[in-house]
Amino acid sequence: MPFGNTHNNFKLNYKVDEEFPDLSKHNNHMAKVLTKEIYGKLRDKQTPSGYTLDDVIQTGIDNPGHPFIMTVGCVAGDEESYEVFKELLDPVISDRHGGYKPTDKHKTDLNFENLKGGDDLDPNYVLSSRVRTGRSIKGYTLPPHNSRGERRAIEKLAVEALTSLDGEFKGKYYPLKSMTDAEQEQLINDHFLFDKPVSPLLTCAGMARDWPDGRGIWHNDDKTFLVWVNEEDHLRVISMQKAGNMREVFRRFCVGLQKIEEIFKKHNHGFMWNEHLGYILTCPSNLGTGLRGGVHVKLPKLSTHPKFEEILTRLRLQKRGTGGVGRDVHLVFSCVSHSVTGAVHVLILHQRLTLLGHHHNIAERKIK
Numbered sequence: 001m002p003f004g005n006t007h008n009n010f011k012l013n014y015k016v017d018e019e020f021p022d023l024s025k026h027n028n029h030m031a032k033v034l035t036k037e038i039y040g041k042l043r044d045k046q047t048p049s050g051y052t053l054d055d056v057i058q059t060g061i062d063n064p065g066h067p068f069i070m071t072v073g074c075v076a077g078d079e080e081s082y083e084v085f086k087e088l089l090d091p092v093i094s095d096r097h098g099g100y101k102p103t104d105k106h107k108t109d110l111n112f113e114n115l116k117g118g119d120d121l122d123p124n125y126v127l128s129s130r131v132r133t134g135r136s137i138k139g140y141t142l143p144p145h146n147s148r149g150e151r152r153a154i155e156k157l158a159v160e161a162l163t164s165l166d167g168e169f170k171g172k173y174y175p176l177k178s179m180t181d182a183e184q185e186q187l188i189n190d191h192f193l194f195d196k197p198v199s200p201l202l203t204c205a206g207m208a209r210d211w212p213d214g215r216g217i218w219h220n221d222d223k224t225f226l227v228w229v230n231e232e233d234h235l236r237v238i239s240m241q242k243a244g245n246m247r248e249v250f251r252r253f254c255v256g257l258q259k260i261e262e263i264f265k266k267h268n269h270g271f272m273w274n275e276h277l278g279y280i281l282t283c284p285s286n287l288g289t290g291l292r293g294g295v296h297v298k299l300p301k302l303s304t305h306p307k308f309e310e311i312l313t314r315l316r317l318q319k320r321g322t323g324g325v326g327r328d329v330h331l332v333f334s335c336v337s338h339s340v341t342g343a344v345h346v347l348i349l350h351q352r353l354t355l356l357g358h359h360h361n362i363a364e365r366k367i368k
Helices: 009-013 029-033 036-042 053-062 086-096 148-162 181-189 246-266 308-314 335-339 346-367
Strands: 126-135 171-175 216-220 225-229 235-242 292-297 317-321 329-333
Touching (some): 029 053, 029 086, 225 246, 246 292
Antiparallel strands (some): 171 216, 225 235, 292 329, 317 329
């Protein structure tokens, strides 16, 4: 493990006051919830695989956060973490997900036929659309706690499952450690390649250990459906395509994800799930469906407007820059992941994009 004291049994020779972390300048959900009482009660506990409370909280200790950006500040190392350390994680989940209670039951609707609208997002602004989620394979620890052998076993299982797909999902797997220069260049050009984590939030949680061993990318022949293996989660499943037909993107996402899950179940390794948390993932922020929908939009005038951030906040959208000339903007409609609830209501996204277009036209007229 990459941590300094998490598995040091001598720490139990010291009183809680002497071991309790200094969180006085921290701005994350873990620091907001963790008390000396909770720390004292949980610090000598561990999951069956050996994950401890200090493992859970170390990334939040090492990364105090930003005064205006509230991060989660903790990760799970296995499925059992959410039960063994629930006195910490339940309040974190409630705080992060708008009051989601320990007695609540998660509702998931991944029936694409229930989607409202979404097949005609304005092509004047929308360049591409995508939906993604993460999935964890039952029977293995999560990436912060994986051993090398476990990680390789997960990769082997994932490759067997993904290479058995056919039809629109037929594709190829590219292991990071044996990728050719030509394959690497092509994946970079396709914007598919993920790099070794450099964010302290991930590295302090142990996500970059043994890199790139056991990691890889699979995508279908049409390059519209891809899976990252052993990044932040066991599997990161992404459906995407050019233009604004989010309905088709979501259909492919649901069908492909269902096919993958069925194959894993046949190998006696379904996905981690329970009726309270939904699908279980490394970061508490992604529990539930783990679903996030996004569109890459071109708003050259509005994105430079001084009230752009205010507009996004009102519409509950997140901005993620894509770099390059023109500073195109990737907007993420994230109410699904924030509230730990079910399917994407793309009709709402469409309405919000229409409002963005309206604001953009106003900004363009003013700048001219």
